[in-house]
Structure formats: structure tokens, C-alpha cells
Amino acid sequence: MKRERPVIGWREWVQLPALLELPIKAKIDSGARTSSLHSFGTRRFTEGGAPWVEFLLHPIQRHAVPEIAAVAPVKDERWVRSSNGEAEKRIVIETPARLGATEWRIELTLASRDVMGFRMLLGREAIRRRFVIDPGRSFRLSERHPAVIESLDTISP
Template identity: 30%
Template sequence: MDQKIIGRKEKISLPELGLRLVWAKVDTGAYTSSIHAENLEVVELDGKRVLKFQPLLPGHKAYTGDEVFFEHFREKKVKNSFGQAEVRYLIETTFELAGESYSAEFTLSDRSKMRNAILLGRKILKNRFLVDVSKVNLARPYRTK
């Protein structure tokens, strides 16, 4: 399988979240990927339990304020960047990077104190990408082909 070379920061799209070409930090130290989410709430919709939230922070360039709904979600115990275990919601969604579309899991968390609202962990990267930490936006040439 051909691995594409990406940089330490890349622009990705998350169509099911209504996000197009948003900066994401590539973090080979993190296992799972995560997205900043606001106003997370499990609600009942047409007799089903659904996770409702707003992706990104108000003030983020790509923030729309739109609520998104996920029927397929679960809770997962993860270690945060400070090494403390916490329970987060996990969704499976499609992300687009380097001209390709992939299915991947993202945890939803409060990343308001972090510089990047989206983090791509090594579970997503494995067997798909090689990371050149000295560069950013290397996926762009793949997108324009």
C-alpha cells in the first residue's frame, strides 16, 4: 500500500460534521484522534438515542454553530494529555486528507485550551501516511492532482 507523506499540520475535511479544509495537528504520540466539541448532549430523536454537539469552538474560522447528530457513538476511556483517565464520547466518521476519503474514529473533547481543535492520532495514520515533522500542508499537492 502506498503511504502518502504529510506534514505535522494538515488541512482535513469532515463532511458529516460540515467542516471543509480545517487545520488538524498530526500527533504521532496520541493513539486516538480527537475533535473539539461544544454542548454535547445525548437526546432522544425518533425513539433513538442520539449524540448532539457543535464541532469546534465559537471563534474558530470554520465554526458554524450548526448542531450535528450521531446515532452511532459510544463512550471510551482515554488518557488526556495530562495522563489522567477520562470518559469521552467516540464517533466514527469520514475524513478527507491528501485527496482520499477514510473512515476513522474521533473522540469528542474539550480542546479549548489547546492550540489545535482537531488532533490526528496514530491509529488514523498507521499504514496510510508517513509524517515529515519539518513541513506543514504537504497533503495539498495530493488534493490538486
């Protein structure tokens, strides 16, 4: 019997429990192969002979606070063509993601997304065979404005 796939909107609040406690608003982008996460202050290091990365991120759009430090093992480095057509080499990490009742592992490239509207893109490799996208709706599987984010609205950008 074929399992029904959950319907998601063109933007959703995604949780990355291994990296940060806050949900992060992601644009669902079937045109992007790989998912991407806003990062800056990236520092590479080695632990137990394996490559790791430490980075900072601002999870809330148009806000410089909170500033959260995250650490993850480096899975790969890949050339990625950005939305402006330029190719750049990016660090790739793998981490658990949660959207609605679905939890799975996704690959994320780390990139500065300061000038972009969303701090995270959820690309087609992450959503393939898991979800159906309703491009005319937002927040089909997540709250429109999570309470944890609402409490941060008093923080100035």
C-alpha cells in the same frame, strides 16, 4: 506490488464531510492513539433506539465563530488519558475523513479543546498504514490556508 503511502506534514487541513463543510486544521499526533475533535454543548439523544449525540464546535483556531452544530451516532464511550495525564470518559463517533486524495472512516473522541492549539488531533489509529509523516513540514497534502478559511479571517475572535 507495494503501494506508496502519501507523505503528510505535522499539521494538515482535514475534511469531515459528514459533520461540517469547512476543513479543520488538525495536528498529526502519532503519540495519541485516538483522534479527537473539539466539541461543547453536547446533548445525547436516542433515535430509532440507537444513541446519538449533537454537539457544537468552533472549527477555526482562536475563533468563537463560526459555531457549527453537528449530529452523529454514538459508536462507543471510552476512557481516554488526556495530554495532562487525567483520564476522562469520552463519547466516540465514527465519521468519514478526507485528506488529499485519501478518504476513509475514522473514530473521533469528543472533547473540549478550547485550551489546546488545535481543534482536532489526528491520532495514530487514523493514520496507520495510510500515510507517512514528515515532522519537519506542514500541509504536505493540503493548502496552507484554504480559501474558504481565508474568507473567515475578517471575523473577529
